[in-house]
Amino acid sequence: MTDAILQQRERGLLTLQFNRPDKKNALTRAMYTQLAETLEQADADPAISAVLIQGSHACFTAGNDIGDFLEQPPSDLDSPPFHFMKSLLNCRKPVIAAVAGAAVGIGTTLLLHCDLVYVSRDARLRMPFVNLGLCPEFGSSLILPRLLGHAKAAELLLLGEEFTGEQAALWGIATEALGSGEAALAKAREIAERFDTLASGAVQVTKQLMKSVDREQLRRVIEEEGALFVQRLKSSEAIAALSEVISRK
Template sequence: MIESRITLVRNDGVLTIGINRPDKRNALDGAMFGALANALRLAQDDPQVHCVLLHGTGPHFCAGHDTAAFGALWPQPADGAIRRCIAAFAEQPKPLVAAVTGAAVGFGATLLLHADWVAAGESTVFRFPFADLGIVPEAGATALLARRVGDLAARDWLLSGRRVTAAEALRHGFVSCVMPDSDVLAASRDYAARLAGKPHGALQSTRRLLLAGSSRSALEAIEDELAHLNVLIPENSTEGPTG
């Protein structure tokens, strides 16, 4: 890991990954996407890691793509950093816990569809601004969001791009629980530690069965989305969106 804005701490079977760019609301540029992909692959390959915990540094979780860097990253090649990062989330065999506060926008919201437990602070606001930006969602959201929150809610959130509060996200099952911001990281660490202490093979098998039980895989949706994004982003923006 050579990207200091993605931090790693391994303790008692949990790999904690921090997005550490608080001055930009933890927005991701190309190097950070690549480092995040590497961190997730490290968790996948390390037999001492049994659960992954993802959090943001400071008051925000992740504001999505860095606007200054976004345009240069598209179209995404087969080995592109964003593609590798999305695939690393989708193919992660080990439980993923997310601690979320503040802004969770664009990719900062869609990546949560690959989490098994999401603790949201009361300040959290989710946004899926893709349609406003002339593009489509990514990270498998067109396959996964409706499964999690229901068809009409998914259509509303993805088409309108409006703000979704933590309370609304909880009502629709997008997050597991809502609590004061100050409690989110500690609660997430406790949950991750409990998962890490369970029989590892059973947890990973359960996750694989859950993924296989759907009629359309997230990986298929991801490939379709990336194909559209490779066309739409160069057409619609030279500087890129915030999400």
């Protein structure tokens, strides 16, 4: 599991790559912890100018590893998934995401907290929380209605409807949609490398200003969602839905 998150540092760019191709890059507790700790280290390192998060050209991430999730579900807001959320939310360095293939659950909601997001046009994004007996997380219940309007957000969060990378760019969830997964990864890297040539202090202050509006409200919503998510995991609906997913594998 130690190589489930590949790290590459090239000049001022730190790349974090999901690396579980046999599991569609599904995220485990150990991966969340590694992501959180690495983001915190990058945030404190003056030599790091930007962080790039990516999967492969074929798959970003299928979201939580359900088996790992059920074995030891998060019990409070200090659990590994929420530790990762806090670390990404608090990161002062620009975070860029490159998305191709599937981006499920937190694979989509984490994009709402990245500064620049490049997707392949045929990427498949989905937030099937209700379908699994759960509720939205990572501030998505606040951010998506504001970004898309209630009706479209309801389609994505209440029904768990899938949408493409092209739609994500059209709706403002992504910065740009590219023709292929390889193109999305290449464009994200090209843009991420540009931060090495920019004044880091000015970049960080600008990001702080852009993120400052309603920041405390967002924190409160993330905590409220998290507490309800932990409760929902214990519900008969969630247990039945998650167990069915496991049985199909």
